[in-house]
Amino acid sequence: MSTAKKDHIITTAIELFAEKGFEGSSIRDLATRADVNVAMVNYYFGSKDKLFEAIVEHKAAFMRGKLDEIAANPKLDELEKMNLVIENYVEKVLSQPSFHKILYQELLRAERQTMHDNIIRIFVKNTQTVREIIEQGIKKKIFRKVDPQLTVASMMGTINQVMLSKAMCAMLLEGNKSFSPYTDPAFKTRLIKHIKQVMHAHLLQK
Amino acid sequence: MSTAKKDHIITTAIELFAEKGFEGSSIRDLATRADVNVAMVNYYFGSKDKLFEAIVEHKAAFMRGKLDEIAANPKLDELEKMNLVIENYVEKVLSQPSFHKILYQELLRAERQTMHDNIIRIFVKNTQTVREIIEQGIKKKIFRKVDPQLTVASMMGTINQVMLSKAMCAMLLEGNKSFSPYTDPAFKTRLIKHIKQVMHAHLLQK
Amino acid sequence: MSTAKKDHIITTAIELFAEKGFEGSSIRDLATRADVNVAMVNYYFGSKDKLFEAIVEHKAAFMRGKLDEIAANPKLDELEKMNLVIENYVEKVLSQPSFHKILYQELLRAERQTMHDNIIRIFVKNTQTVREIIEQGIKKKIFRKVDPQLTVASMMGTINQVMLSKAMCAMLLEGNKSFSPYTDPAFKTRLIKHIKQVMHAHLLQK
Amino acid sequence: MSTAKKDHIITTAIELFAEKGFEGSSIRDLATRADVNVAMVNYYFGSKDKLFEAIVEHKAAFMRGKLDEIAANPKLDELEKMNLVIENYVEKVLSQPSFHKILYQELLRAERQTMHDNIIRIFVKNTQTVREIIEQGIKKKIFRKVDPQLTVASMMGTINQVMLSKAMCAMLLEGNKSFSPYTDPAFKTRLIKHIKQVMHAHLLQK
DNA sequence: CATGAATGAGAGTTCATTCAT
DNA sequence: AATGAATGAACTCTCATTCAT
Structure with a gap:
């Protein structure tokens, strides 16, 4: 076939x-x-x-779905949702580093409007779902009155930053270019833990 | 000439x-x-x-210098240094969005080893300076025991995230593709404020 | 089948x-x-x-046959034969403008010797039949001493000229590109009348 | 250069x-x-x-010019003009058989609208000039009331017919494929003589 | 010091044709 | 008998680069 x-x-x-x-x-x-x-x-x-x-198109489906499911789950409060979003997002990105790179490469290019727009659509979709969780949390006074959009940027940006270049990521973390962070389970745990910690400190009332 | x-x-x-x-x-x-x-x-x-x-090479000089100066200033404590680093970095990136794009495009590509390495060097240099500030702050118990490397990733990643695509950034912030965030002074203020807020919440002892 | x-x-x-x-x-x-x-x-x-x-091959048969029949008919004199040849040829060409185009396109190309020769054979055959009618007419003193080969060229050339391009033919006749001469019965009558008139004036003794 | x-x-x-x-x-x-x-x-x-x-474009200039000059010459009557047109046209076509072939090949193709239109323009221009001479002759009663457009078709068609294929032309004239009619001065004289004869018989009052 | 002309390599794409089924 | 998949060759065109001036 x-x-x-x-x-x-x-x-x-x-x-x-x-x-x-x-x-x-x-x-x-x-x-x-x-x-x-x-x-x-x-x-x-x-x-x-x-x-x-x-x-x-082939990969877009893979990126969709789970986030909406989390956002729509009535049994979870907004903090739990954020935790799941973080885990889920890190998981997905780390499992497909090459595809992630391609998307970002294309995003960085201003040309080829159609493709650019398609990719933006995927990102905006994901981003909005997370933003709505944060806004809901603020409304419920679970979260502080933060900047919802930029908070999403911080969350995603942290992950993207370490995905920029395997070599650079390896150097920053271990000072060793040949370390393979994307396939190292300890790194995943560390990354999730860090993002959660940042988000908790940022979002939660003191 | x-x-x-x-x-x-x-x-x-x-x-x-x-x-x-x-x-x-x-x-x-x-x-x-x-x-x-x-x-x-x-x-x-x-x-x-x-x-x-x-x-x-031409632009690298521009990116260097200021950070080291801040880091070396004995009159500033680590929190003040972080504030200045954030202001300085946002300022620089927003003033040169095109150059910033090129660097990141190249960084995302694995090919062309020499160039890749050159760019990594610039980034690692900047990153390390900031990391050292954070480590110093932790040592002095001004900051919590955070993950220094990933904290730098969060700071820079937040900025990079909004620099990915003007169109996407505009949509996320205003829902309006033709908004020009990079030249809008209000946006700069908003971005600096947000990053400082995130970093403060994350770094400072409760 | x-x-x-x-x-x-x-x-x-x-x-x-x-x-x-x-x-x-x-x-x-x-x-x-x-x-x-x-x-x-x-x-x-x-x-x-x-x-x-x-x-x-498929269409060649269609182009042959009728002309020989006319030429061989003992009941007709040469002028009558020429009239029938003109009517018959115009009829055939106008009924198959596409095929006529293909043949002439190929004829205009020097390449593909075999095919070229095949097509030439069809043309030469038709041409010779008409030439023989004219030569017979000259011999019988019904026609003037004209150039038989070129007289055939004038007869066929007139038709081919209007078959070159539908758009051009339409423009020349009506000044209107969208007129469809090949399917217009009035055009057929007009074309036959003109060619007969030319041939009569040319062939007949004054 | x-x-x-x-x-x-x-x-x-x-x-x-x-x-x-x-x-x-x-x-x-x-x-x-x-x-x-x-x-x-x-x-x-x-x-x-x-x-x-x-x-x-390169060759179009070469094809233009002379005809207009002849048509505009006040010292010539319409019969003299037609004679000159015939001589001039045969001369031009025989001197550039390859270019002539290309134009007709393209004319036979329905596609490529722009190019088709350009070529049609050249042809229509030439054709109209000749048509106007004939119409003028008719008006002055020098010529019979013929079909002006199709008379032009007969004149040009005769020439085009012998230009279709060197091999075919050679066979028709000499029964010998290797004869080179286009460069033979005797053939040119013969062709001009024939067309003049046809046109005279057709156009002139009896 | 600077340039317009020229080049070979390689790009994406289309083609008539073949082959396994 | 008939077909969809697959192929290698060739197509037009663009490229970074070089060279004579």
Whole structure:
């Protein structure tokens, strides 16, 4: 079936784009790496641009869903929701560092409006869900009167900061470039713990 | 003198690369925009890659200096230093959004080891200075026993998060894509205030 | 039976080639338009080139036959024969403008010797039949001593000239690009009348 | 200077396109034949399509001018004008058989609206000039009341008919494929004589 | 010191064709 | 008998770079 090969191309493309960037990667590179014919990418996806869109679409579902579920759960108070959001978000990002990189690379580029807008849509969606949790918490006086939007930026920004470059992250944490933080379970625990601690201190009434 | 022309090319290149990315920009585009001959870039800088290095070098000085000065000032306690660092960093980043974009684009790419390493060096340098302030504050019991590295990540990450995309930042803050946050003085104040608030809550003993 | 499908492909191909030219048409275009599988053309005809040959062969019979019949009819004198030839030729060409276009496109190309020769054979055959009528008329002193070959060229050339481009023909006749001369019965009458008039004036003794 | 090389490319392209058609010719073929770099065509002309436009423009001037001059000459009556038009047109077409082929190939294709329209414009211009001469002749009662538009078609069509294919023309005239009619001065005389004869018989009052 | 012309390599894409089913 | 998947070759075009002047 063709889905297997399409998925294989997508998986390989995510790695390649994460390494070399979208513009920096050639279809020939991709074909060689994925061990398929050069014409396959255009055959399956129509164009290099549409391959990118397919990647985003392929992975977007994975990024959605869980956050809304958490936000909608009536059994949880806002602090519990924030804790779950943090755990969930860190988990997701660390499990797909390459895809995360691609999204951010594209976000940093002003060109290609359509794709840019698609990606923004994904981010804005996630961001708003978290913002609403915070606003709800403020309304209920569980949280202090913080800046909701920028609080989301702090939460996500912390994670993104360590995802910028494996080498840099490794150096900052261990002073050792070859350390692999993204696959180290201790790092995940440490990151979650830190973000929770920052958010608690920031959000909770003294 | 040729320095003026070189600077002009560098300035134009920063804008162009921020818009279209390094790979997405052609030397012809750049030459047209800067109103110089196509051969000038190679003539002055040797190659497109070396132009990038020149950009980084050119601006790196600007990013350095002030932080060390703050850190070394014996008249300030660690909290005051952190406040100044935050103000200074926000100021710098917002005054050069294009250059900031380029650095982060390059950082997100694993390729081009030399350049990657150069950029990492700049970041690590800045990061370490801030980390040392925090560690000093902890030692002096002014600050709580936080995770110094990740605290720096939170501080810088918050700023970077809003710098990712003008359009996204505008949407998140105002729900309006055409709002220009980077040049809005109110936004700067708001951002500094927020980061200080987060850092204070996080760092200070209850 | 497969003949129906082959004919369907041929008919569709004639339209397509007339519009976009042989080289400008892709087998995929053709397959989509004819609503058959991409592999069908090669399956039925062996190759794109052989499809062209099949088209020519398929239609060649239609172009032959009638002229010989007219030429061989002992009950007609040469002037009557010329009149019938004119009527018959105009009729045929106007009824198959697309096929006529394809033949002339190919004729204008020096390449593809085999195909070129095939088409030339069809033309030369028709031409010679008409030339013989004229030569016979001259011999019988019904016609003046004209240049037989070039007289045929004038007759056929007049028709071909208006068949070159529907848009141009329409403009020349009506100053209106959207007029459809090839399907207008009045135009056929007008064309036949004109050619007869030219030929009569040219061929007949004063 | 660059004009020499541009002209060289144009000249080579005219030959190539006449042989293989526009779509059938590749830029690589052209570059090899003209002994220039593959990138030169795009460098000089922007694209393959624009090269075609450049060819048309380059030669269009050559096709214009003389006809208008003849038509406007007050010293000539309409019959003399027609004679000169015939001589002039045959002369021009025979001197540039390849370019003539290209124009007609393109005219036979329905696609590429812009180019089609450009070529139609050239033709319509020439055609109208001749038509006006005929209409003037009719008005002055020098000519019979013929169909002006189709009379032009007969004149031009006769020439075009022999220009369709060198091989076919040679066969029709001499029964010998290798005869080179376009460069044979006797053929030119013969063609002019024939067309004049046809036009005189057709146009003049008995 | 500066430039317009020129180049070879490689980009994305399309093509006619083949092959396993 | 018929097809969707797959392919390698070739296409136009753009690129960073070089070179003669």
